Amino acid sequence: MPNAASASLTAPTALVTPIQIPPLSHPSPIQLSLVIPTYNEASSIQSLISQLCGSLDTVLPGAYELIVVDDNSPDHTAKVAQELQGQLPQLKVICRQQERGLATAVLRGWQVSQGEVLGVIDGDLQHPPEMILKLWQPMQRGADLAVGSRYAESGGVSYWSLGRRIISRGAQLIGLAILPGVLGRVSDPLSGLFLVRRKSIAGIPLNPKGYKLLIEVLARGRVGTIEEVGYVFQERQNGESKIQLRTCIQYLQHLIHLRLSLGPLGSFLRFSTVGLSGTFVDMILLYFLHDPSNLGWGLMASKLISSEVAILNNFLWNDLWTFRSVTKLQPGALNRLKRLVKFNVICLIGLLLNSFLLILLSEYLGIHYLLANLIAIGIVVFWNFYLNFKLSWRVTEVKPNPKNP
Structure with missing residues (x-):
């Protein structure tokens, strides 16, 4: 050489x-x-x-x-x-x-x-x-x-x-x-x-x-x-x-x-848009449940209720819109229920992280609870998308056996 x-x-x-x-x-x-x-x-x-x-x-x-x-x-x-x-x-x-x-x-x-x-x-x-x-x-x-x-x-x-x-x-x-x-x-x-x-x-x-x-x-x-x-x-x-x-x-x-x-952001953009709608649901319900001018419930209880309602909102929109190409391949009430359970479990794990961050930011760092909640939601969004993409709305690709077409 x-x-x-x-x-x-x-x-x-x-x-x-x-x-x-x-x-x-x-x-x-x-x-x-x-x-x-x-x-x-x-x-x-x-x-x-x-x-x-x-x-x-x-x-x-x-x-x-x-x-x-x-x-x-x-x-x-x-x-x-x-x-x-x-x-x-x-x-x-x-x-x-x-x-x-x-x-x-x-x-x-x-x-x-x-x-x-x-x-x-x-x-x-x-x-x-x-x-x-x-x-x-x-x-x-x-x-x-x-x-x-x-x-x-x-x-x-x-x-x-x-x-x-x-x-x-x-x-x-x-x-x-x-x-x-x-x-x-x-x-x-x-x-x-x-x-x-x-x-x-x-x-x-x-x-x-x-x-x-x-x-x-x-x-x-x-x-x-x-x-x-x-x-x-x-x-x-x-x-x-x-x-x-x-x-x-x-x-x-x-x-x-x-x-x-x-190309366009596709499913992540739709997922984020749905998440934004869930954020509004979460914030409005949290304000209604926890603020002293309304029901004045405890912060943790209010947060758990508002988050679960937001999770249900997000699931329905994601199932009907974000991942509709997958849901078409998995029709039926039973499949939808399975997706809801997986989605809920993943989001509840994210909720634990979200709640921990909310308490840390609001009660220990002195950030207003609504702003602290918004920050916590932003941190958890990537977690939720990735795991849901991998688990909740996933279709296993099966290659046909050439001997058995």
Whole structure:
């Protein structure tokens, strides 16, 4: 394999147009192109490259390439990588001078790649290098996408704090509510460790915002078969976490941008509209039952009654409108009763959370009970949508047996 000299890629700071990965114009001897996006990873990049080469040389000798895409790191990560090129002809180094961002760095690397399979791994050793060989196995079996998952069997997140675990799962829950048909395909849609077949994304305009490229691949790619491999996400050995408030905002922007570009909000928008009607029912009834100028009942009793009435209101509208395509396949009073029971159980669990938040916000933090109730309802809405989408209005897809049509 000829040695690829290091390249310098200059691009606007903001991504103006979507990035497209070109198809291969002729069969390539390179089977795997693995991109390593870096920023201030000088302390780990040499070890990572050494471990990757040691693993891949045993399975794909001369048939893989490593592409380091560095965003002009102040700690000279690109220079450290460039010094390895003399001994590693399979290594390319791209140093971007203006354009920034983990997801676009990966796409820029894929643009200059020659592999039939494209991949990404973090440059900070939080992704175990040996995982690449484990992900390569399902690709050899014909998978379109192989994902390293923290939530699949044998996966984990090492020593994450409870707060970080909540943030990660909360971000996934929000994504599932907004894009259930996309993020619901894998257990870890926020993973930054995966391999994808080039033909699954070649020629498709990709426009990720932030650092979660897998969501873009799942949403826009021609991805059929998906396999997941569990891994334990490691703590950073050096440097600082890249998770900041700005990355969270970019994640939400990306979800909304994808939802709008893929079509109307659909069931989530209808579910939210129904939820809004239930909020009015809940608020009006709570005011009538609890306010001293009316019945003046206790807050908890008033809240339980108003919430149950709102739950019944929401169920009827969701059954007749939001998920009508599902209810048509499950006709009859018995099926409707089953859906009502599941919906009620899920919402009652949400109600416990809602009530806890209401008491916490109103009686301990001094927020007016109506405003506290509104805040609590907003927090619980994503919980209710996701579980109801998965359980209450779910039709199991049964593939016909070709021997028994």
